[in-house]
Amino acid sequence: MKKTITIKDIAERLKVSVATVSRALRGSQEIKPETKEAVLKMAKDLDYHPNLLASSLSSKRSKIIGVVVPTINRFFWSNSIAGIENVAYTENYKVMIFQSSESYQKEIEIVETLANSRVDGIIIAFSKETENFDHIQRVIERDIPVILFERVTEEINTWKIQTDDFWGAKEITGHLIQQNRKKIAHIGGPLTLEVCRKRLEGYRSALLEHGIQPNPAWEVVLDDFSFEQAGEKMEQLWATPEKPDAIFCFADIIAIGAQHAALKMGISVPKQLAIAGFGNDITSRYLSPALTTMSQPSFEMGKTAATMLLDSIQQPEKKLDYKCISVKPTLVIREST
Amino acid sequence: MKKTITIKDIAERLKVSVATVSRALRGSQEIKPETKEAVLKMAKDLDYHPNLLASSLSSKRSKIIGVVVPTINRFFWSNSIAGIENVAYTENYKVMIFQSSESYQKEIEIVETLANSRVDGIIIAFSKETENFDHIQRVIERDIPVILFERVTEEINTWKIQTDDFWGAKEITGHLIQQNRKKIAHIGGPLTLEVCRKRLEGYRSALLEHGIQPNPAWEVVLDDFSFEQAGEKMEQLWATPEKPDAIFCFADIIAIGAQHAALKMGISVPKQLAIAGFGNDITSRYLSPALTTMSQPSFEMGKTAATMLLDSIQQPEKKLDYKCISVKPTLVIREST
């Protein structure tokens, strides 16, 4: 085991103090250029590597932000993260990514770990199971800024950014109605999530506004974001006495599964059945028929979230003007409707 | 700003030493049950949270493993990470995920940060730009175990796990030949990557073995893993004097782009042109026609990588019997061939 080189080693060889070395390494102003150069050179010669733990421990800043998402396995989330990283890196922050796998328990653990690792801030999208938000409140009380991302809650008072789900759902349902569909079904997500409730409400609102009475048999809800379950629900809907002529799905992944099942059952899309999704996943336009959906600016949303977080880290006093940003998605009409 | 509670605070109120508190908190054997309980209770009452930085700094163990992938945005990578987390969590390790975004420079930075943050080990898949591996060698010399994952190199002597790309490419090309295709093209990835070279070689080997002479005009290479570029290459291939009757694509994402372009050009798949991918992305089976591909057990590979890493962390002396695991993918025949 090679001895690890520390600033002390550099200091000794250069016959200066560790304080000077520390300053030089961090590019402090109050240091003579020659000293600085000498330190930098010696650091290189000795193959010095700073210990970030020690540094964060004593400075109380880690230059790391933590991101918690339900899964990195879906386009919306991974692309949001890309947006977050994009701004974080320009400000020299590193991004630590964690996934809760839709588990409340794991989410709590992650948040705790993040806080205990003294990250400078957290951006979080709740798991589908999360109904209690004490773990977040505790973090905020520890003076770690938290941004709620997409899957938010009204119970916590902090910065938030989310899609205008009600509006978006209403918009795309309206589009279906304009296509002369009257029997519109909805496959939704778990109603623990505000997002899911909003989309359901938006869907209903569009129907009512056009004088269509929502049919409870056509409102089904998944507890799992999988292709398979979407397929099952599709079959279930098609088995209702009066078959629907359109389906608005909570998310593209659901729509893809539903459409696949529909085609398998010999249903013609969009002729017999129009299908719409939400999220504009990268693959949606490569389906046949290509999927009509609401496009969410996930990359931009990530950027905004990161900007908000860095602002709040850098100016803690701004704390009181919490902002809640709502982003309107845009309708992308393709072949499935 | 609330004062942060430390083990010292607990020690003072309980009139015991910090060492005792530290032991109790970590569930050490050599502690009287009553003391332990008292400490735990006091910790709870005071709302104590351990400072992981301080703990890692002094123990020289972080219980964190770092994972570096080119992108989390593709199924193979995100699913591998799921596998890694699966075993890491059972052993109480946390997983820090980083993406290099296919940038060599960013990869270097991440690896350096990881090492400087004293993670216990690293699992890495190289960026497409990475041709020099000094940054990895340096980490290994710092006694941090490194597992090379999927995108590996022969230049570094350490644990490795990867798909048997040569075999897989040969297998699926063989399948195309069996389907009576004689004019088989290949859309490959950047040849900086060993993975890409192996798949190209496997493709050629299959041809030669069946007495088919590879046609250089039908071997094209992308520098970018995008649907768009795949589409362009498809058009390019179709413009060759003698059009191919099959294409083996380096990855599903490429195949999806190529197939989309082909269908747009009015080419009938698989009648005029068979298309095969590699990786069995989650969406591949929802395409029409559904994609023939080689399935890689990404989740299992992630698990294996994590197991190897934890082994090497827990028994450093085992260092010398580096293992290189090669995993055979399996052919999944669908409608596109």
Next chain:
DNA sequence: GTGAAAGCGCTAACAA
């Protein structure tokens, strides 16, 4: 500009 010294919060010998 630079140095001395006191931590940051925790762990781990070594004693007792």
Next chain:
DNA sequence: TTGTTAGCGCTTTCAC
């Protein structure tokens, strides 16, 4: 079983 003590490697006053 518990306490004492010396760090882990770095930052940051406060002097000079």
